[in-house]
Amino acid sequence: MSFFNKLVVSSIPLVPRPIVRRFAGRYIAGETLADAITCVRQINTEGACATLDVLGEDIFTKEEAVDSRNQSIEVLHTITKEKLDSNLSIKLTSLGLKLDKDFCTENVREILKVAAAQNIFVRFDMENSTCTTDTIDVFRVLHKDFPNTGIVLQAYLFRTEEDTRLLLKEKPNFRLCKGIYKESPDIAFQGREEVQQNFLKLLGMMFEQKAYVGIATHDSLLVDGAIAMIDKMGLKKTEYEFQMLLGVRPELRKKLVRDGHKLRLYVPFGEHWYGYSTRRFKENPEIAGYVFKALFTPNK
Numbered sequence: 663m664s665f666f667n668k669l670v671v672s673s674i675p676l677v678p679r680p681i682v683r684r685f686a687g688r689y690i691a692g693e694t695l696a697d698a699i700t701c702v703r704q705i706n707t708e709g710a711c712a713t714l715d716v717l718g719e720d721i722f723t724k725e726e727a728v729d730s731r732n733q734s735i736e737v738l739h740t741i742t743k744e745k746l747d748s749n750l751s752i753k754l755t756s757l758g759l760k761l762d763k764d765f766c767t768e769n770v771r772e773i774l775k776v777a778a779a780q781n782i783f784v785r786f787d788m789e790n791s792t793c794t795t796d797t798i799d800v801f802r803v804l805h806k807d808f809p810n811t812g813i814v815l816q817a818y819l820f821r822t823e824e825d826t827r828l829l830l831k832e833k834p835n836f837r838l839c840k841g842i843y844k845e846s847p848d849i850a851f852q853g854r855e856e857v858q859q860n861f862l863k864l865l866g867m868m869f870e871q872k873a874y875v876g877i878a879t880h881d882s883l884l885v886d887g888a889i890a891m892i893d894k895m896g897l898k899k900t901e902y903e904f905q906m907l908l909g910v911r912p913e914l915r916k917k918l919v920r921d922g923h924k925l926r927l928y929v930p931f932g933e934h935w936y937g938y939s940t941r942r943f944k945e946n947p948e949i950a951g952y953v954f955k956a957l958f959t960p961n962k
């Protein structure tokens with residue numbers, strides 16, 4: 663990211679919230695479940711599927727964690743009722759991971775019981791490195807009882823190769839991404855090329871062991887690298903999927919669908935849009951343009 667864009671991103675806390683909300687709009691379905699339904703319907707019409715995420719991360723009380731659980735359960739019922747082609751993604755910190763790991767495990771179990779009854783897949787998102795071990799632990803406990811679940815691994819972490827080996831024994835369903843959080847050089851690759859190389863190495867390890875992988879990237883080099891690997895290994899379209907974020911490179915997403923690949927879009931929604939949206943801004947090469955456009959375009 664250029665120095666100018668870094669400056670713009672670091673000034674975002676000073677930008678009035680209604681303005682941030684306007685240029686956050688492309689990355690989130692909206693603030694209500696009704697907004698999310700409309701968005702997923704549109705995505706399904708375009709031949710892609712979705713994974714819904716109720717926005718909300720660190721919470722401070724068990725009541726908030728239970729509230730977050732209930733919102734995810736409501737999403738599951740809605741997916742079934744509205745016949746949406748969608749999974750659910752969850753973040754364990756919003757379900758109490760930092761308060762009490764056992765409590766979090768049982769809280770997630772309640773979600774997974776409903777998901778299993780409705781045959782809906784649930785993905786455990788991966789948060790920053792203070793959560794990696796605990797997220798994997800909770801996942802491994804619950805995956806035994808609920809096989810229709812999967813976990814995210816981040817290619818920027820040194821530890822991920824070892825985590826991949828460990829988890830491959832349990833034949834899980836992976837989402838492989840680069841990783842979005844700022845991590846120290848002691849534990850994570852910092853260079854773009856190193857992360858790309860590790861991503862492709864891990865993808866190869868997963869495919870060789872016949873794991874199903876959600877290839878979560880908008881990076882053309884990685885998309886092309888993954889397709890080359892898929893062709894070389896002769897994988898069927900049912901053995902992997904591509905995954906992208908709402909609002910990012912829609913033209914690439916449509917091309918992958920046209921080429922016959924399964925494509926899943928991550929669709930976040932809810933009141934707690936601020937943290938998620940500002941992480942997206944940090945990755946956006948055009949961020950400065952959007953901020954200025956939002957600042958100087960009058961509200962419609």
Ligand SMILES: Cc1cc2nc3c(=O)[nH]c(=O)nc-3n(C[C@H](O)[C@H](O)[C@H](O)COP(=O)(O)OP(=O)(O)OC[C@H]3O[C@@H](n4cnc5c(N)ncnc54)[C@H](O)[C@@H]3O)c2cc1C
Nearest residue numbers: 787788839840841842878879880881905906907942945946
């Ligand atoms: C479905 C999905 C789920 C994810 N889940 C997790 C998770 O659980 N944990 C986690 O740590 N990370 C997660 N991520 C984020 C991921 O780790 C990366 O931070 C993110 O995808 C950017 O990396 P990239 O591979 O797309 O490459 P980049 O090099 O960042 O992007 C490639 C190109 O895409 C475009 N682009 C990328 N981001 C934006 C943006 N915000 N706005 C506009 N254009 C953009 C640009 O043209 C850029 O050059 C997820 C990503 C996806 C797609």
